Amino acid sequence: MARLSLAALRERIARIEQAGVSLAEENKKVPLGHTGADAVLLGGIAPGALHEIYASERDSVSASAFAAMLALRVARPKSFLLWVRQDFTAHQCGQLSAQGLFDLGIDPERLLLVKTRSAAEALRAASDAFSCKALGAIVFEVWRQPKSLDLVASRKLTLRAGASNVTIFLIRVAAQDAMPSTAETRWFVRALPTPDFVGEWGNPLFEATLARNRHGQTGAWAMEWNCDARVFGEIPQNPRARLSGAYPRPHPAEPETPRRSASR
Amino acid sequence: MRLTAVDERAARDGLHPGLPLADARARVIALDVVDADDDADRALLEAIADWCDRFTPLVALHPPHGLLLDISGCAHLFGGEAALMRTLCDFVRGQGIFVRAAIAGTSVAACALAKCTDGTIVENGGEYEAVSPLPVSALTTDEKIIYALKRAGLKTIGEVASRSSSELTARFGAAFAFLLEQALGRNGQPIVPRRALPDYVAERRFAEPVVTAEVIGRTVASLAATLESLLEERGQGARRLEASFFRTDGAVRHIALDTGRPLRDAASVAAYFSERLEVLADPVDPGFGFDLIRLSALHTEALEYQAVALESREDEREIADLIDRLSARFGGDRVTRFLSVNTQVPEYAAAFCPAQRGAAPSAWPQLRAEGETPRRPLHMLAPPEEIENALADVPDGPPKRFVWRRALHQVVKTEGPERIAMEWWRDAEAKTRDYFQVEDEDGRRFWVYRDGLFGRETESPRWFMHGLFA
Numbered sequence: 001m002a003r004l005s006l007a008a009l010r011e012r013i014a015r016i017e018q019a020g021v022s023l024a025e026e027n028k029k030v031p032l033g034h035t036g037a038d039a040v041l042l043g044g045i046a047p048g049a050l051h052e053i054y055a056s057e058r059d060s061v062s063a064s065a066f067a068a069m070l071a072l073r074v075a076r077p078k079s080f081l082l083w084v085r086q087d088f089t090a091h092q093c094g095q096l097s098a099q100g101l102f103d104l105g106i107d108p109e110r111l112l113l114v115k116t117r118s119a120a121e122a123l124r125a126a127s128d129a130f131s132c133k134a135l136g137a138i139v140f141e142v143w144r145q146p147k148s149l150d151l152v153a154s155r156k157l158t159l160r161a162g163a164s165n166v167t168i169f170l171i172r173v174a175a176q177d178a179m180p181s182t183a184e185t186r187w188f189v190r191a192l193p194t195p196d197f198v199g200e201w202g203n204p205l206f207e208a209t210l211a212r213n214r215h216g217q218t219g220a221w222a223m224e225w226n227c228d229a230r231v232f233g234e235i236p237q238n239p240r241a242r243l244s245g246a247y248p249r250p251h252p253a254e255p256e257t258p259r260r261s262a263s264r
Numbered sequence: 265m266r267l268t269a270v271d272e273r274a275a276r277d278g279l280h281p282g283l284p285l286a287d288a289r290a291r292v293i294a295l296d297v298v299d300a301d302d303d304a305d306r307a308l309l310e311a312i313a314d315w316c317d318r319f320t321p322l323v324a325l326h327p328p329h330g331l332l333l334d335i336s337g338c339a340h341l342f343g344g345e346a347a348l349m350r351t352l353c354d355f356v357r358g359q360g361i362f363v364r365a366a367i368a369g370t371s372v373a374a375c376a377l378a379k380c381t382d383g384t385i386v387e388n389g390g391e392y393e394a395v396s397p398l399p400v401s402a403l404t405t406d407e408k409i410i411y412a413l414k415r416a417g418l419k420t421i422g423e424v425a426s427r428s429s430s431e432l433t434a435r436f437g438a439a440f441a442f443l444l445e446q447a448l449g450r451n452g453q454p455i456v457p458r459r460a461l462p463d464y465v466a467e468r469r470f471a472e473p474v475v476t477a478e479v480i481g482r483t484v485a486s487l488a489a490t491l492e493s494l495l496e497e498r499g500q501g502a503r504r505l506e507a508s509f510f511r512t513d514g515a516v517r518h519i520a521l522d523t524g525r526p527l528r529d530a531a532s533v534a535a536y537f538s539e540r541l542e543v544l545a546d547p548v549d550p551g552f553g554f555d556l557i558r559l560s561a562l563h564t565e566a567l568e569y570q571a572v573a574l575e576s577r578e579d580e581r582e583i584a585d586l587i588d589r590l591s592a593r594f595g596g597d598r599v600t601r602f603l604s605v606n607t608q609v610p611e612y613a614a615a616f617c618p619a620q621r622g623a624a625p626s627a628w629p630q631l632r633a634e635g636e637t638p639r640r641p642l643h644m645l646a647p648p649e650e651i652e653n654a655l656a657d658v659p660d661g662p663p664k665r666f667v668w669r670r671a672l673h674q675v676v677k678t679e680g681p682e683r684i685a686m687e688w689w690r691d692a693e694a695k696t697r698d699y700f701q702v703e704d705e706d707g708r709r710f711w712v713y714r715d716g717l718f719g720r721e722t723e724s725p726r727w728f729m730h731g732l733f734a
Binding site: 058059060061062064065066068079080082093094095096097098099100101102103104108109111112113114115116121124125128129131132133134135190191192193194201202203204205206225227228 | 578579580582583585586587589590593594598599600601602604610613614616619625626628629631632634635636637638639640641642643644645646671676677679701703705706707708709731732733734
């Protein structure tokens with residue numbers, strides 16, 4: 001893990017030293033720690049924007065974790081995280097566990113959970129929360145494709161996020177296909193099998209497909225979350241064998257070709 | 265079956281409560297009989313009591329069909345005691361309810377007078393003369409005592425009072441002697457109000473009932489401003505507020521609001537109430553309009569005025585404001601934070617507690633050593649779901665494959681077991697669990713457990729899915 005954070009730091013310094021990237025721009029984006037993803041995202045996740053994370057029903061826990069991790073990266077230290085969740089999601093996928101969050105490196109003390117009855121209520125809670133600039137980030141989890149969450153709602157969320165500089169992560173579990181939206185980025189997330197050489201039990205692994213990026217390229221990466229350094233990283237390469245051809249695999253719900261630049 | 269109550273016409277025909285139903289039917293052929301409904305009676309009494317809140321905050325129920333109002337210091341607001349009693353009786357009578365009232369220095373005296381001489385207002389110290397001629401049945405409903413007094417030839421309260429107090433105590437008990445004292449205007453006891461006395465109250469009466477939401481909203485805002493200045497004088501902030509809407513037809517609606525910190529800022533109070541009013545499942549219906557709107561601070565705490573200089577302080581204030589706003593809209597129990605519970609049983613280890621209830625920071629156990637992977641799943645199923653066809657190589661080993669939610673999972677990697685003993689003081693029947701972290705061929709990680717130690721606690725262990733790891 002020390003190696004990873006060092007790599008992240010080196011990457012950061014290298015980018016600061018680049019003439020093309022201004023310091024203001026650098027301050028703005030928050031690096032994930034994963035070199036490939038940060039390069040494509042031109043420095044990292046943009047704060048004060050809407051980011052979407054899609055996952056199938058079976059991968060809902062990966063989506064929750066991925067969103068929580070992105071939120072943790074974006075949030076200022078010691079700031080609060082607001083998590084808006086429908087009762088139905090908790091019923092279907094399980095409740096958020098405080099100890100589980102703690103083990104991932106996220107402080108449960110700094111998390112506010114709003115449980116809502118319907119998606120419309122959840123949308124209302126998430127939109128209301130933007131008035132609080134002290135929030136580090138908002139995680140907004142919806143199930144399937146509620147009617148209330150259309151293009152207009154998405155545009156409103158984007159505008160409010162931009163105005164308040166609070167980042168919002170919209171988790172869409174079990175959505176049939178990508179809905180039109182004004183999101184800054186759109187991710188498809190699923191769990192990744194631990195490679196055999198990693199040993200018995202490794203860090204949380206994700207296959208994250210960046211299907212849409214309003215200001216840059218797209219891509220797909222295998223990522224590892226480091227629970228101590230609280231940073232993403234590359235999956236350690238097998239020192240002996242070649243990388244197996246198993247990933248990255250395209251997501252079944254992925255409608256676009258992964259390499260296309262989607263700057264609609 | 266006996267009659268419990270009779271109306272005016274039935275009383276004229278000679279019927280009275282306590283009469284057997286068969287007798288009553290024999291006396292009056294065309295008798296309308298309705299089943300007694302104590303709950304409905306009580307609800308009606310409560311509704312009238314709610315309405316009476318407009319006169320004084322101290323209203324007590326006096327079952328089965330009495331109300332006690334403490335009007336000390338309130339009467340002058342309604343044009344004096346006589347005018348207050350007239351207003352109250354006229355309104356209740358207007359609703360088709362038979363009413364008798366009396367005003368006296370003690371509640372017992374007022375009750376006795378209301379039963380016998382409707383409309384009496386006793387001057388201070390005049391209870392003895394006013395109550396003396398009343399029959400003893402006005403004083404108590406205890407049939408035995410009434411009978412015994414009659415046998416002794418004591419028909420009026422005055423005659424009873426002429427006996428010495430020690431005699432009465434010896435014969436009827438201290439409670440009766442005490443009751444008599446109070447009836448005669450001595451030893452007045454405060455009534456027990458049905459609603460907690462608010463700390464601060466601001467209210468507005470309207471000559472013409474108000475109907476529109478706009479006026480109602482502005483009224484609440486101006487009442488909040490009045491309340492703010494009241495609270496500010498004493499350095500207090502409200503933790504629990506209540507808006508009461510008194511409709512012209514007598515219906516009263518109370519809307520309560522909790523706050524996460526002592527609050528007196530009028531703009532915030534008004535904003536929270538407008539949030540709350542907007543989302544009520546059954547909205548406040550003005551009907552023909554409200555003639556009184558009241559805002560009370562039911563529970564207050566000291567609030568020191570603090571300069572908001574530090575950034576963190578400002579942040580905390582903003583978060584508290586957000587919590588209050590969301591709680592006002594969605595309900596306090598829906599805006600939660602985690603509370604650590606000191607137990608090893610995973611499902612009880614964390615509780616959701618209303619975020620408004622500012623608790624001390626929880627200490628979360630460090631289950632995971634540095635460099636290790638998470639020991640507890642991010643999503644926990646409540647309750648754990650049984651998994652089928654769990655197949656283990658050895659009886660106390662991890663499962664090799666299992667079916668959960670109709671899908672077969674082939675286990676590729678496992679970690680564990682972590683043995684967790686249940687707490688016998690919670691459930692003596694609960695078995696020890698062996699938890700395994702398992703990963704299937706798609707890389708999904710689960711937290712499963714075997715319920716019971718093989719061989720010792722169970723012969724055919726059942727397997728459960730308890731959580732999902734990222």
